[in-house]
Amino acid sequence: MSKVVSVINLKGGVGKTTVTVALAEFLVVEHNLKVLVIDLDPQTNATVALIGEKEWGKRNKKGLTLFNLFKDHIDDTSTFDLEQSIVKKTSNLQGGLSNLHLLPSSLDFIQIQDRLINIGQTALMRPIDVLKKAVKDRLDDYDIVLIDCPPNLGIVTQNGLNISDSFLIPVIPNRLSTYGIPQILTSVKSFNRRTESNVQPLGVVISMFRSNVQNHTLTKNQLEAQAQEGKMPRIFKTIIPLASKVSDATDYELVGINTLKQKYGWSGSNSMEAFTNLTREFMQYVGL
Numbered sequence: 080m081s082k083v084v085s086v087i088n089l090k091g092g093v094g095k096t097t098v099t100v101a102l103a104e105f106l107v108v109e110h111n112l113k114v115l116v117i118d119l120d121p122q123t124n125a126t127v128a129l130i131g132e133k134e135w136g137k138r139n140k141k142g143l144t145l146f147n148l149f150k151d152h153i154d155d156t157s158t159f160d161l162e163q164s165i166v167k168k169t170s171n172l173q174g175g176l177s178n179l180h181l182l183p184s185s186l187d188f189i190q191i192q193d194r195l196i197n198i199g200q201t202a203l204m205r206p207i208d209v210l211k212k213a214v215k216d217r218l219d220d221y222d223i224v225l226i227d228c229p230p231n232l233g234i235v236t237q238n239g240l241n242i243s244d245s246f247l248i249p250v251i252p253n254r255l256s257t258y259g260i261p262q263i264l265t266s267v268k269s270f271n272r273r274t275e276s277n278v279q280p281l282g283v284v285i286s287m288f289r290s291n292v293q294n295h296t297l298t299k300n301q302l303e304a305q306a307q308e309g310k311m312p313r314i315f316k317t318i319i320p321l322a323s324k325v326s327d328a329t330d331y332e333l334v335g336i337n338t339l340k341q342k343y344g345w346s347g348s349n350s351m352e353a354f355t356n357l358t359r360e361f362m363q364y365v366g367l
């Protein structure tokens with residue numbers, strides 16, 4: 080059985096996409112697992128990080144993105160082709176990883192988000208079932224499915240939750256980035272009740288950590304204390320540091336990137352080790 084994990088936060092720019100792409104690459108390269116990344120974010124960042132803008136542009140022109148799936152739901156058409164849309168070799172590591180597949184997003188998605196909610200009220204299929212209906216028979220071809228979500232818990236993210244076993248919350252350890260965590264937990268609980276699902280929190284991943292920022296250490300300690308008291312999901316022991324290598328990692332076009340170390344490591348930072356450890360912890364918690 081495949082394990083499906085949505086990466087969510089109400090807040091933008093907290094490292095959701097970076098963590099999603101890194102986990103996917105480490106799971107494939109260091110653990111030889113088969114991974115599908117579903118990019119549900121209209122910003123299309125995970126897509127561009129994994130296949131580059133040029134390839135995305137070609138595929139977008141041919142209608143081979145999730146935009147078509149959701150547009151079909153609105154227009155009552157059937158243009159979306161799952162098999163054609165899944166990119167079977169992605170990433171700039173090792174000349175492309177054939178065990179890292181991608182269901183790409185599209186910037187065009189942005190225009191239809193609002194219409195999706197409205198049409199959903201009258202359509203035969205619930206709007207939260209659109210993705211499930213399309214991919215459910217394909218998920219078990221993978222060990223892990225990671226879903227990169229937009230920074231909200233709207234209908235598109237709910238489509239991701241609807242096929243997920245659990246969700247991961249990346250945060251920057253400061254007040255503004257952690258403020259919304261209780262709201263996320265409440266919203267997913269309410270989603271579970273409404274849809275008779277059982278999507279569980281996998282944990283909070285602290286990202287972009289700066290040990291020399293007092294606020295970061297304070298917030299990290301607070302989060303850990305709250306988790307101890309059961310007021311917060313588990314906080315991953317592994318902490319992702321703020322590092323220029325990691326910032327560059329989502330740039331597909333960077334030249335000279337062939338190994339995980341070239342992409343995430345060296346340069347005096349401990350980011351490579353952090354992602355290696357994060358991946359191990361992640362596997363332990365999802366039960367792999």
Ligand SMILES: Nc1ncnc2c1ncn2[C@@H]1O[C@H](COP(=O)(O)OP(=O)(O)OP(=O)(O)O)[C@@H](O)[C@H]1O
Pocket residue numbers: 090091092093094095096097098120122124228229230286287288319320321322323325326327328329
């Ligand atoms: N550990 C890190 N060190 C340095 N820069 C990072 C790190 N993690 C992410 N970044 C950078 O921070 C920015 C935001 O990260 P990312 O795009 O992963 O966040 P996000 O939560 O997916 O954002 P959005 O909500 O817009 O989708 C990006 O420019 C990314 O390269």
Ligand SMILES: [Mg+2]
Pocket residue numbers: 095096097120122124125227228
């Ligand atoms: Mg993102």
